[in-house]
Amino acid sequence: MRVALFVPCYIDQFYPQVAIASLELLEKLGCEVEVPGNQTCCGQPMANSGFAHVTGGCDANFSANFSGYDYIVGPSGSCVLHLKEHHPDAKIRSSVYEICEFLVDVLQVKTLPSYFPHRVGLHQSCHGQRGLRISSMTERNEAPFSKLTYLLDLVKGCEWKYPERQDECCGFGGTFCVTEEAVSVKMGQDRIQEHQANQVDFIIGADTSCLMHMEGILKRSGSKVGVKHIVEILNAHA
Amino acid sequence: MLSHAEASEKFIANQERTDWHDDTLWFVRAKRDKxxxxxxxxEALREHASQIKEHMLSNLPQYLLEFEVNAQANGxxxxxxxxxxxxxxIVYSIIQKHGDKALVKSKSMLTEECHLNAFLEQKGIDVVDTDLGERIVQFRNEVxxxxxxxAIHLKKEDVGETFHQHLGTPKGNKDPQFLTEAARIHLREKFLAAKVAITGVNFAVAETGEFVVCxxxxxxxxxxxxxxxxIACMGIEKIIPKRQDLGVFLRLLARSATGQLITxxxxxxxxPREGQEMHIVLVDNGRSRQLAREEFRNSLKCIRCAACFNTCPVYRRxxxxxxxxxxxxxIGSILAPNFDKKANVDxxxxxxxxGSCSNVCPVKINIHEQLWFWRQDLMKEGLAPAGKVISMKLMAWVLSNPSLFKWAGAMGRKVISWAPWLVNNGLNPWYKQREMPEAPKQxxxxxxxxxxx
Amino acid sequence: MSSREEILKALQGVQMPAKAYPGTFTSQVHGEDTLADFLHSMQVVSTTVLQVQDASEAQPLLDEHFPKLQRVRLEKLSDGLSLAHVDVLEITGDFGVAENGAIWLDDAILPHRVAPFICQHLVIYLSKKNLLPTMQEAYIRLGNQLTGFGVFLSGPSKTADIEQSLVIGAHGARSLVVVLTES
Structure with missing residues (x-):
């Protein structure tokens, strides 16, 4: 099984530990992982800003880096959803996976050797949740399910909590976070408040962009609560 | 006119009011969930409702004609x-024929869209909005x-003050029960005196020529x-083919709107009642144009339940x-650009x-996808500020060139660690209320x- | 060209794929006990229910419920305004819907269209035999018979337009009593 690790641009630049954990975790689970060296960005920041018409170069570069793999796996629901919905190449669209859905649906992970003795607050990033259907949503009348909590339950010592509003958006929203700064920050503050009420050590999720936004707010308020991508927990060991 | 971002910043400045607004509407969303x-x-009902509406849209002229024939046969x-x-x-000419100077009007978003009140008031007609919330905002010269x-943006203190000024209720009385009673007495007089009544329309049934108001x-x-x-005023998209379709829509409407079982x-x-005249005004006002826009035509399925408002984390705040x-x-954000792209580009x-909106929508409008499509449409039409076009093109260029990306990324991280004042300042909206991420060495x-x- | 023609022409000019009519909705799930569901809905919509054998049995109960108010039953009348001072109006409902407590009233049984709205309090007599589980059954029962005006009425008039505080008795009836008879 040839797996290509897709490392979104901002993770590459600002959160290398998330990419390292993804790589190590996939290898630990028996995947032969390659990291295409000239990858950059999926094109989402431009497309969500209304500039999908200028993302041709990004799309071409993505194809040049990721064609020919069985699976393309990335630690970002939002970027993966963008590729699934908008990349011009059907083969890319059908072979790209968010890492947790890949673990559950493709690798069908039943156990993990992980250990993370902390209480964490689970943020369900919208694009992974409602877009990729990584978990059920409170809007619909459907049986509850979650690929994220399924995986977290395999981690020894880890206690996870939902915030009171289980799946409300954190307010990141791509360029929304700067063009609608006031609403964006208010949304983030409200999410954080609910996680803090649960006395969590970390806010975790499957999308680093949401976490980056909440981390910025947490740090400004001097909070001790940290943020971690879920793969960092799944990859953690004693 | 303030942009959405500017107006929101002002709204949020009152933190307590914002939290109240958010919590109150979230409570309505929770009732809807329950x-x-x-x-x-x-979910089967939603799908069925969506299919009825899509079928209606693909046969709209036939159903309008069928409705017309049957409604006329009904008188x-x-x-x-x-x-x-x-x-x-049209509305004014009907009123004029009866020589009346006052009328009562129940809630109709179409008449808001057409700015009917302002039009009639200019002609010297006294329009009395009779929905309590609408009467409150009308007294306050708001929308x-x-x-x-x-009137969900108002607190009971605001309403108490407004009623004190307009209805003479005791100053400081803000009891909802008392204020509602005051409005009941005030509006009863208006009802008993009015010769002309305007209503909106929730559904108009082609097969029977009747219309339903909730x-x-x-x-x-x-x-x-x-x-x-x-006089009943309706957008042409309010047509439904058959009476039995009401069974589907009336089960969805109130549950989606407020969590009630039914209105x-x-x-x-x-x-019409014996001796009464009954009129219905079928209004296009841009709907045929929206129907022709493939990506946006489904917005016309809307039944105005406002479930998307209550769930929207942005609207609530x-x-x-x-x-x-x-x-x-x-829903307003996908309807508005059809009227005026430039004025509603924000x-x-x-x-x-x-995506929460699309998933609470009882007729399954893909609202968040249409928001995305409007962004593309508006930016392609050149409605972006110049700076945004340049930065997007620059970003696309950098991100299409791996070596340039690596260089720019390394430079960016160096800037953040060596010269943080370049990004950590008031010109960077990220930094206003958030720290920048730490720049790793590698x-x-x-x-x-x-x-x- | 008239506006009518202009609108129709614009609509007819839109090229779009035909979408089939989905037919009658038949996936409704019925509760196990229609009467119990109806009673529950009545409670949700703040309605008092008197379960009696027949209408006569309800009279002392209604006397007790409205000790000071005069109850009237009216024949057809043409003047709606004259109803403004009716305290308690008694009418007979056609059928009720268990899932939402809605009761169908129409021109065939109303003394005047405004009657159930303008009276201060409303009493509706309804036979237990005329309870249907959902709105789907309700519209099957109605068919395409038109009397001119009909209303599904569920509970007394209400509003929550001031700070979302529920207030019963907005413009319509301030209270509703449903007399549920066996016959």
């Missing part, structure tokens, strides 16, 4: 208005901030049944007036694209090169 989950076939006078102005003129809960207060019925002339009154008007449109919220961007690709190859 009501919908008591119906095991809820209803049918009028057609291609735009807001013609709608207002509704929510299509189902028009209220909780009973104000539409009080107006219509006491009046000599009843208190679901009134079916088929024929920015208030309805920040959308500067009669229909606010996510609205499709007033969303994180979280990017992942640099780490990979030095550790794995």
């Amino acid at each position: 009501a919908s989950k008591l119906i095991p076939e809820w 209803i006078q049918v009028h057609w208005a291609k735009d807001a102005h013609e709608h207002n003129e 509704p901030s929510h299509i189902v809960l028009p 209220t909780n207060e009973g104000n539409a019925d009080m107006g219509a049944h006491l009046s000599e002339v009843h 208190t009154y679901s009134s079916h008007f088929a024929k 920015s208030g309805g007036h920040s959308y500067h449109q009669p229909v606010a919220g996510p 609205l499709p961007f007033a969303s994180t694209l979280c 990017s992942f690709q640099e780490w990979y090169k030095s550790n794995r190859s």
Whole structure:
């Protein structure tokens, strides 16, 4: 099984530990992982800003880096959803996976050797949740399910909590976070408040962009609560 | 006019009020969840409702004609208005024929869209909005901030003060029960005196030529049944093919809107009362244009329940007036650019694209996808500020060139660690209330090169 | 060209794929006990229910419920305004819907269209035999018979337009009593 690790641009630049954990975790689970060296960005920041018409170069570069793999796996629901919905190449669209859905649906992970003795607050990033259907949503009348909590339950010592509003958006929203700064920050503050009420050590999720936004707010308020991508927990060991 | 972002910033400045607004509407969303989950076939109902509406849209002219024939056979006078102005003129000419100077009007978002009140008031007609929330905002010279809960931006203190000024209630009395009673007495007088009543329309049935109006207060019925002339105003997309379709829509509407089982009154008007005149005005006002826009045509399925408002994390924290449109919220943001792209260019961007709206929508409008499509449409039309075009093109260029990306990324991280004042300042909206992420020494690709190859 | 023609022409000019009519909705799930569901809905919509054998049995109960108010039953009348001072109006409902407590009233049984709205309090007599589970059954029962005006009425008039505080008795009836008879 040839797996290509897709490392979104901002993770590459600002959160290398998330990419390292993804790589190590996939290898630990028996995947032969390659990291295409000239990858950059999926094109989402431009497309969500209304500039999908200028993302041709990004799309071409993505194809040049990721064609020919069985699976393309990335630690970002939002970027993966963008590729699934908008990349011009059907083969890319059908072979790209968010890492947790890949673990559950493709690798069908039943156990993990992980250990993370902390209480964490689970943020369900919208694009992974409602877009990729990584978990059920409170809007619909459907049986509850979650690929994220399924995986977290395999981690020894880890206690996870939902915030009171289980799946409300954190307010990141791509360029929304700067063009609608006031609403964006208010949304983030409200999410954080609910996680803090649960006395969590970390806010975790499957999308680093949401976490980056909440981390910025947490740090400004001097909070001790940290943020971690879920793969960092799944990859953690004693 | 303030942009959505500017108006939101002002709204949020009152933190306590914002939290109240957010919590109150979230509570309505929670009631909607509870009501919908008591119906095991809820998702099947949504799908069915969506299919009825899509079928209707693909046969709209036939159904309009069928409705016209049947309504006329029932004794209803049918009028057609291609735009807001013609709608207002038609309504005015009917009023004029009866020589009346006052009328009562129940809630109709279409008349808000057409700015009917302002038009009639200029002609010297006293329009009395009879929905309690609408009467409150009318007294205050405001517009509704929510299509189902028009005065949700106000607190009871505000209403108490407004009623003190306009109805002479005791200063400082802010008891909702008392204030509602005051409005009941005040509006009863108006109902008993009015010869002309205007109502909106929730559904118009092609097969029977009847129309249905839903209220909780009973104000539409009080107006219509006491009046000599009843004028019902509707957008052409309110047509449904068959009477049995009402079974589907009435099960969805109130549950989606407020979590109620059904509105208190679901009134079916088929024929005028003896001696009464009944008119219906069918209004296009841009709907045929929206129908022709493939990506946006489904917005016309909307039944105006406002579930998307209540669930929207942006709406709840920015208030309805920040959308500067009669229909606010996510649905308003996909309807508004059809009327005026330039004036509403900010609205499709007033969303994180979280997708909650599309999933509460009882007729399954893909609202968040349409927001995305409007963004593309508006930017392609050149409605972006110049700076945004340059930065997007620059970003696309950098991100299409791996070596340039690596260089720019390394430079960026160096800037953040060596010269943080360049990004940590008031000109960077990120930094205003958030810290920048820490810049690691190595990017992942640099780490990979030095550790794995 | 008239606006009517202009609108129709614009609509007819839109090229779009045909979408089939989905037919009658038949996936409704019925509760196990229609009467119990109806009673529950009545409670949700703040309505008092008197379960009796027949209408006569309800009279002392209604006397007790409205000790000071005069109850009237009216024949057809043409003047709606004259109803403004009716305290308690008694009418007979056609049928009720268990899932939402809605009761169908129409021109065939109303003394005047405004009657159930303008009276201060409303009493509706309804036979237990005329309870249907959902709105789907309700519209099957209605068919395409038109009397001119009909209303599904569920509970007394209400509003929550001031701070979302529920207030019963907005413009319509301030209270509703449903007399549920066996016959």
